[in-house]
Amino acid sequence: MAARPLGQPAPNPGAPRQVTIIGHNSQIVPTVGFFVGGSIPVRVYTSNQEIEDQLAPYPGVQTTVVPADYGTRPLDLPEPPYFLGVEDAAITERIDAWLPPTTARFLIRRDHRRQPLRGFLTLLPQQAENRQQVLRRLAALKRVDTVMDLARGKHQPLILMYSDPDPDAVGAALGLATLWKAAGATPLIRYTGEVQRYQNKLLLSYLKYPIERLQDDELEAADLIAVVDAQPGFWRDAPPRAHVVIDHHPRREDTSAPYVDLRETYGSTSTILTEYLVEADIPLNRQLATALTYGIVTDTDNLRRNASSADIRAFDLLHDRADRHFLARLEKSQVPMSMLDYIAWGISHRVVYGDMVMIHFGKVPTVDVCVQVADLMLLTCGITWVVCAAVNDDRLVAIFRGDGHRQNVGKRASLAFSKIGSAGGHQSMGRAEVPLEGASVEESIEMLVNNLFRRMTPARRGRFIRILKSHLADARPVDPEEFELTS
Numbered sequence: 001m002a003a004r005p006l007g008q009p010a011p012n013p014g015a016p017r018q019v020t021i022i023g024h025n026s027q028i029v030p031t032v033g034f035f036v037g038g039s040i041p042v043r044v045y046t047s048n049q050e051i052e053d054q055l056a057p058y059p060g061v062q063t064t065v066v067p068a069d070y071g072t073r074p075l076d077l078p079e080p081p082y083f084l085g086v087e088d089a090a091i092t093e094r095i096d097a098w099l100p101p102t103t104a105r106f107l108i109r110r111d112h113r114r115q116p117l118r119g120f121l122t123l124l125p126q127q128a129e130n131r132q133q134v135l136r137r138l139a140a141l142k143r144v145d146t147v148m149d150l151a152r153g154k155h156q157p158l159i160l161m162y163s164d165p166d167p168d169a170v171g172a173a174l175g176l177a178t179l180w181k182a183a184g185a186t187p188l189i190r191y192t193g194e195v196q197r198y199q200n201k202l203l204l205s206y207l208k209y210p211i212e213r214l215q216d217d218e219l220e221a222a223d224l225i226a227v228v229d230a231q232p233g234f235w236r237d238a239p240p241r242a243h244v245v246i247d248h249h250p251r252r253e254d255t256s257a258p259y260v261d262l263r264e265t266y267g268s269t270s271t272i273l274t275e276y277l278v279e280a281d282i283p284l285n286r287q288l289a290t291a292l293t294y295g296i297v298t299d300t301d302n303l304r305r306n307a308s309s310a311d312i313r314a315f316d317l318l319h320d321r322a323d324r325h326f327l328a329r330l331e332k333s334q335v336p337m338s339m340l341d342y343i344a345w346g347i348s349h350r351v352v353y354g355d356m357v358m359i360h361f362g363k364v365p366t367v368d369v370c371v372q373v374a375d376l377m378l379l380t381c382g383i384t385w386v387v388c389a390a391v392n393d394d395r396l397v398a399i400f401r402g403d404g405h406r407q408n409v410g411k412r413a414s415l416a417f418s419k420i421g422s423a424g425g426h427q428s429m430g431r432a433e434v435p436l437e438g439a440s441v442e443e444s445i446e447m448l449v450n451n452l453f454r455r456m457t458p459a460r461r462g463r464f465i466r467i468l469k470s471h472l473a474d475a476r477p478v479d480p481e482e483f484e485l486t487s
C-alpha cells in the first residue's frame with residue numbers, strides 16, 4: 001500500500017463520497033451548506049427553479065430540476081445517503097420509491113415534532129431535546145457564575161472536607177479550588193481528620209496543590225467556607241458555617257447555605273464539579289482530571305455502583321486527560337506490606353467447606369486483616385463465599401464476602417449473629433461483631449461455628465471447631481510494630 005503524504009488524514013472507509021438531497025422545502029439550502037462546509041460533493045434534485053439559482057454559487061453542488069410531482073426516477077441517481085426535504089407525505093412516498101434499499105434515508109423538515117415517516121431518520125436532534133440541552137447548560141453556567149462570584153474579592157476562601165477525606169472529596173475540592181482560582185482567589189483545601197489509606201496519601205502527594213489538616217486559626221480566618229462531598233451537619237459538634245455546600249449524600253434537614261447544590265442521584269461529587277468546569281470551559285490539567293476521575297471511580301466502584309448517566313458522561317470527558325499510569329498505581333496499591341504475613345498465614349490455615357472458605361486468625365491488631373484476606377480468598381475458583389474471623393478488642397469480628405450471585409452473605413451474617421451481637425450487610429458483603437465479655441479465643445471459635453452452621457450435625461461442627469483451634473496452635477504472624485499503611 002502506498003504511503004500517505006504526511007499531514008493527510010487516513011481515509012474513513014464509512015464516509016460518504018457524496019450526498020444526495022432531494023426536495024424543495026426550506027431545509028434544502030441549509031442542508032447543502034452543511035455538507036459543502038465539510039467539503040463533501042452534493043447532488044440536488046429539486047422541483048424548484050429558485051433553489052437551483054440559490055445553490056448556483058456553492059462549489060461542488062450539482063443541481064437537477066425535476067418535474068413538480070417527482071413522478072420519474074432520475075436515471076443518474078447516486079448511491080446513498082439521501083436527504084429528503086419534502087413536507088408532503090404523498091411526494092415523500094413517491095421519492096422513496098426511487099431509492100434503493102438503504103438505512104441511510106433522512107427526512108429533513110423544519111417541524112421535527114411531526115412523527116418522522118417510518119424508515120426515515122432525522123438529521124438533527126429533536127428540537128425539544130436540543131432545547132433541553134441548551135437549558136441544562138444555561139442552568140449549569142448560572143451555577144458556575146454564582147459559585148465564582150462568591151469567591152471574588154475574598155481574602156481567604158476555605159474548602160473543607162470531612163474527617164478522613166476520600167478521593168471523591170479530594171477531586172471535588174480540587175475542582176472547586178480551580179474554579180475559585182479562575183475567579184482570582186487562592187483557596188485553602190483542608191480536612192478535619194487523619195488521612196488513613198495508603199492510596200489517599202499517595203494521591204495527595206501526587207497533587208501539587210497543598211491539601212492539609214485544618215488548623216484551628218484557619219477556620220477563624222476564612223471569609224468564605226465551602227463543604228464538599230459532605231454537609232455541615234456531618235460535624236456533630238460545631239458544624240462549620242458554610243457558604244457553599246456541594247454534595248451527593250442524602251440531604252440532611254439541617255443543611256442550609258447561601259449556595260447549595262445537592263444531587264442525590266449522582267454517584268460522586270467529582271461529577272458535579274466536572275460539569276461545572278466543562279460547561280464553563282475551564283481547562284482541566286492532568287492532575288485535576290486524574291483527581292476527578294479517581295473520585296468518580298472510587299465512589300462508583302468503577303462505574304458499577306450507583307453510577308448515573310452524568311457520572312458516565314463525566315468519566316468519558318475526563319478519562320483520556322487523566323494520568324492512566326498513576327491511576328493504575330493507585331488501583332494496585334491495596335495491600336499494606338505489614339499484611340503479607342497475615343495473608344500467608346490465612347492461606348495456609350484456611351478451612352474449605354463446599355464452596356466456602358473460613359479462616360479464624362485468633363487475635364489481630366486490626367480487623368483490616370480479615371477484610372484484606374476475605375477479598376483475596378474470594379478470587380479462588382469454586383469459592384462463592386468467604387468468612388474471615390478474628391478477635392480484636394474483646395470482640396469476635398467476622399467479615400463475610402460473597403459473589404452475591406447464589407447467596408446473600410449479609411443476610412447470612414445477620415441470621416447467624418444479630419441475636420448475640422450486631423450483624424448485617426448486603427448481597428456480597430457482610431459483617432458481624434459479637435462482644436466476648438472476656439471469653440477466650442477458643443470460645444470465639446465455638447461461637448463462630450455453632451452460630452453460623454446451626455443446621456450442621458454436631459459431629460461435623462465439632463470437627464470444624466477442632467481444625468480451627470489446631471490451626472491457632474501454629475506459629476502466627478508477629479504483629480508489626482504499627483499497622484501504618486506505608487509502603
Ligand SMILES: [Mn+2]
Pocket residue numbers: 168169229248267268269299
Ligand atoms: Mn462522594
